[in-house]
Amino acid sequence: xxxxxxxxxxxxxxxxxxxxxxxxxxxxxxxxxxxxxxxxxxxxxxxxxxxxxxxxxxxxxxxxxxxxxxxxxxxxxxxxxxxxxxxxxxxxxxxxxxxxxxxxxxxxxxxxxxxxxxxxxxxxxxxxxxxxxxxxxxxxxxxxxxxxxxxxxxxxxxxxxxxxxxxxxxxxxxxxxxxxxxxxxxxxxxxxxxxxxxxxxxxxxxxxxxxxxxxxxxxxxxxxxxxxxxxxxxxxxxxxxxxxxxxxxxxxxxxxxxxxxxxxxxxxxxxxxxxxxxxxxxxxxxxxxxxxxxxxxxxxxxxxxxxxxxxxxxxxxxxxxxxxxxxxxxxxxxxxxxxxxxxxxxxxxxxxxxxxxxxxxxxxxxxxxxxxxxxxxxxxxxxxxxxxxxxxxxxxxxxxxxxxxxxxxxxxxxxxxxxxxxxxxxxxxxxxxxxxxxxxxxxxxxxxxxxxxxxxxxxxxxxxxxxxxxxxxxxxxxxxxxxxxxxxxxxxxxxxxxxxxxxxxxxxxxxxxxxxxxxxxxxxxxxxxxxxxxxxxxxxxxxxxx
Amino acid sequence: xxxxxxxxxxxxxxxxxxxxxxxxxxxxxxxxxxxxxxxxxxxxxxxxxxxxxxxxxxxxxxxxxxxxxxxxxxxxxxxxxxxxxxxxxxxxxxxxxxxxxxxxxxxxxxxxxxxxxxxxxxxxxxxxxxxxxxxxxxxxxxxxxxxxxxxxxxxxxxxxxxxxxxxxxxxxxxxxxxxxxxxxxxxxxxxxxxxxxxxxxxxxxxxxxxxxxxxxxxxxxxxxxxxxxxxxxxx
Amino acid sequence: xxxxxxxxxxxxxxxxxxxxxxxxxxxxxxxxxxxxxxxxxxxxxxxxxxxxxxxxxxxxxxxxxxxxxxxxxxxxxxxxxxxxxxxxxxxxxxxxxxxxxxxxxxxxxxxxxxxxxxxxxxxxxxxxxxxxxxxxxxxxxxxxxxxxxxxxxxxxxxxxxxxxxxxxx
Numbered sequence: 001x002x003x004x005x006x007x008x009x010x011x012x013x014x015x016x017x018x019x020x021x022x023x024x025x026x027x028x029x030x031x032x033x034x035x036x037x038x039x040x041x042x043x044x045x046x047x048x049x050x051x052x053x054x055x056x057x058x059x060x061x062x063x064x065x066x067x068x069x070x071x072x073x074x075x076x077x078x079x080x081x082x083x084x085x086x087x088x089x090x091x092x093x094x095x096x097x098x099x100x101x102x103x104x105x106x107x108x109x110x111x112x113x114x115x116x117x118x119x120x121x122x123x124x125x126x127x128x129x130x131x132x133x134x135x136x137x138x139x140x141x142x143x144x145x146x147x148x149x150x151x152x153x154x155x156x157x158x159x160x161x162x163x164x165x166x167x168x169x170x171x172x173x174x175x176x177x178x179x180x181x182x183x184x185x186x187x188x189x190x191x192x193x194x195x196x197x198x199x200x201x202x203x204x205x206x207x208x209x210x211x212x213x214x215x216x217x218x219x220x221x222x223x224x225x226x227x228x229x230x231x232x233x234x235x236x237x238x239x240x241x242x243x244x245x246x247x248x249x250x251x252x253x254x255x256x257x258x259x260x261x262x263x264x265x266x267x268x269x270x271x272x273x274x275x276x277x278x279x280x281x282x283x284x285x286x287x288x289x290x291x292x293x294x295x296x297x298x299x300x301x302x303x304x305x306x307x308x309x310x311x312x313x314x315x316x317x318x319x320x321x322x323x324x325x326x327x328x329x330x331x332x333x334x335x336x337x338x339x340x341x342x343x344x345x346x347x348x349x350x351x352x353x354x355x356x357x358x359x360x361x362x363x364x365x366x367x368x369x370x371x372x373x374x375x376x377x378x379x380x381x382x383x384x385x386x387x388x389x390x391x392x393x394x395x396x397x398x399x400x401x402x403x404x405x406x407x408x409x410x411x412x413x414x415x416x417x418x419x420x421x422x423x424x425x426x427x428x429x430x431x432x433x434x435x436x437x438x439x440x441x442x443x444x445x446x447x448x449x450x451x452x453x454x455x456x457x458x459x460x461x462x463x464x465x466x467x468x469x470x471x472x473x474x475x476x477x478x479x480x481x482x483x484x485x486x487x488x489x490x491x492x493x494x495x496x497x498x499x500x501x502x503x504x505x506x507x508x509x510x511x512x513x514x515x516x517x518x519x520x521x522x523x524x525x526x527x528x529x530x531x532x533x534x535x536x537x538x539x540x541x542x543x544x545x546x
Numbered sequence: 547x548x549x550x551x552x553x554x555x556x557x558x559x560x561x562x563x564x565x566x567x568x569x570x571x572x573x574x575x576x577x578x579x580x581x582x583x584x585x586x587x588x589x590x591x592x593x594x595x596x597x598x599x600x601x602x603x604x605x606x607x608x609x610x611x612x613x614x615x616x617x618x619x620x621x622x623x624x625x626x627x628x629x630x631x632x633x634x635x636x637x638x639x640x641x642x643x644x645x646x647x648x649x650x651x652x653x654x655x656x657x658x659x660x661x662x663x664x665x666x667x668x669x670x671x672x673x674x675x676x677x678x679x680x681x682x683x684x685x686x687x688x689x690x691x692x693x694x695x696x697x698x699x700x701x702x703x704x705x706x707x708x709x710x711x712x713x714x715x716x717x718x719x720x721x722x723x724x725x726x727x728x729x730x731x732x733x734x735x736x737x738x739x740x741x742x743x744x745x746x747x748x749x750x751x752x753x754x755x756x757x758x759x760x761x762x763x764x765x766x767x768x769x770x771x772x773x774x775x776x777x778x779x780x781x
Numbered sequence: 782x783x784x785x786x787x788x789x790x791x792x793x794x795x796x797x798x799x800x801x802x803x804x805x806x807x808x809x810x811x812x813x814x815x816x817x818x819x820x821x822x823x824x825x826x827x828x829x830x831x832x833x834x835x836x837x838x839x840x841x842x843x844x845x846x847x848x849x850x851x852x853x854x855x856x857x858x859x860x861x862x863x864x865x866x867x868x869x870x871x872x873x874x875x876x877x878x879x880x881x882x883x884x885x886x887x888x889x890x891x892x893x894x895x896x897x898x899x900x901x902x903x904x905x906x907x908x909x910x911x912x913x914x915x916x917x918x919x920x921x922x923x924x925x926x927x928x929x930x931x932x933x934x935x936x937x938x939x940x941x942x943x944x945x946x947x948x949x950x
Contacts, residue, residue: 034932216914296859374876447877728833
């Protein structure tokens, strides 16, 4: 396919979609699938046929819609009415009420316990109203199995624009202007990273999409890959064009078979249409993408470890410098970005860097996807502007704590992050503010805890995770995490003395400062942050001398 | 080659720009402690003993894998670094089962020397006391995992210098172990050439020849460095 | 951490469909050693675990030192050297599931079948394992029984499902 054919095809697809009066979206994100949404999808298709509505009503599977614990979710467009916990029995009632009687079926509308009443237009629900979707836009509205659906919402227009209307320098400058920072955790300015790789001269460069989302409680990348794989693919190609790479790898966790399947399918579809492969859209630019499946190692989220893993080796990190931008995959300049970062690239190219930078705070531009979980009424996936307060996320969007219990802490950044106590509920969720509280943004997992949570045990849980996931290469992390874990456990069992606590604190700082890679350097964070904000819980558990 | 200026512990040095901080320090008799480094084989920055402070960097930097840069201001002797070196050494001792008194390397052991150097008089952390094997299946050599500190010098020397790749590392975290082949006994290895380089690369008493008694082991890691240098010259 | 004693490793059968699958994958990857992990995925998928003779086969085909293969296999949690049982019950212990009672499910499994995570019944009928996070946090606590994800489960319901599938009572 060459350039003008893309525009023609997009027009054709849009025309075809306009034939339908209604679109019913059945959430087929991993969460809803395990609640039975695939059966609902099949049954709904039968129901629509049985009622002879297939000419005017389109039924499609989509990616994640957000409130995962209320699934399976079914959304009716154009009304934008979402029904929760739909099953094969009650779906007939919904169809009858929504499509035939033209009024919403009250008892199945999306609803969290803490709200006064459900909303007919889901956009009115604070869960959606307070969100601003850029990375997740279209996720939940389009069929991830269909490249046509992606084209209809403006898919591959950004790639087209980049290749034909922009020089690589202009693409990079647009990304720089957007001020977007790496969404994988560390928050390094993405534009700067692109520029660095661009500047190295090499016969071969690589683009890697880091989808090794290993934090327990985080499923942002998974939902993006499952809900809108083409967006990530398109953005990878744009990155390839910008830095001068002809080959990309998507490294996806082995635990995410659906994401792998959909991404591999997307690669095939794009290749067939000439949106990937040799001479994309008739230009001189060629770019191929291959999927690499992670094999279960948290440390592979670390850039150098991920590279080792793609090379088929143990995923042990290497000291930096040299950074992957200079010497990465097979020693070649390599650009690594997180899935969520890539998901924002296509809109940035299409709408301009300035447009993106208008959202968010001065130092953290744009939006961030969070995965809400724990003792919260709506658990699921949300996207909010950087700088949104934690209170707004937990109470307005998340619908507050389950059973009206009291909020105790929110854990962000998984095993590399920390706990934010109630007195800091008004903290703005951006890189610097979270760092100043001893936590990190991380990839965006946000676990809410109520008064029943024991913070010493929370620290032990995360330390156990780091201990198991330590690659074992450098001694501070290999032995330090084990020692710290044992000491926290000793405190939890009320067998520890003040000397143990002092030693634990000394070790925590030591491991943080001396470890080889990010895993070790951040492993003490949950411990240090709970020590900082909930010290009394440790104190009450240690034995007094004597 | 144009020299560059670096400042180490407040003293100025004119050095070659392509060298690592460790090389520069050793050439100029600035002491840097190391365990996983063996001159000639690839450095991995794993033992964290060679960490130095560099002005303008918020992290500690391993001297063995970092190259010098013009006007770099390096500190190798701060109280913080000394404190961390001591903790690292203690963790080495606490990790496996090191009993110097009965060890073949007693008196000539790099770990023991390190302990003296950083002033370890007691270990403040609980010993992990892992169950470790002693592999005596090889006709000439013994591999005692109790004394291994996972520096992987044996792995690298076997792979890079001998080209046999008998050794590697299995598992991860504190469960890591050096293995030969498929974790098969050393004596049944299909790849080992019995060259003995790993023995000389090993800094402790973990690998030793059978024909030796306690405290009598002389290792010669410099031999490996010289061998590598000679091969380079031949090329 | 005992090293394997000298049990002679039996050779793989070239006509075994699973070996054919692995061979095809190796060929597709052009015998490139850096495809080791992809090939191990294929082997693990075919066998449910990685028998030693298969590792020997893969090492030879890719011309990789045995220790290099073994070190990679033992690094990644996805790969297993032992059979995980005819039926598997994988309990997610991600943060959300942990908060919502994954431990209670593990305790119940241990009480009912005497299995700790990583263990298999003596008749190899059932294996219990833990996953770090299967990403179904909205459904916490989640358990995967023979590839079926069961969300918001109670310990009793899990026992019942296992009994149905395995016939263990």
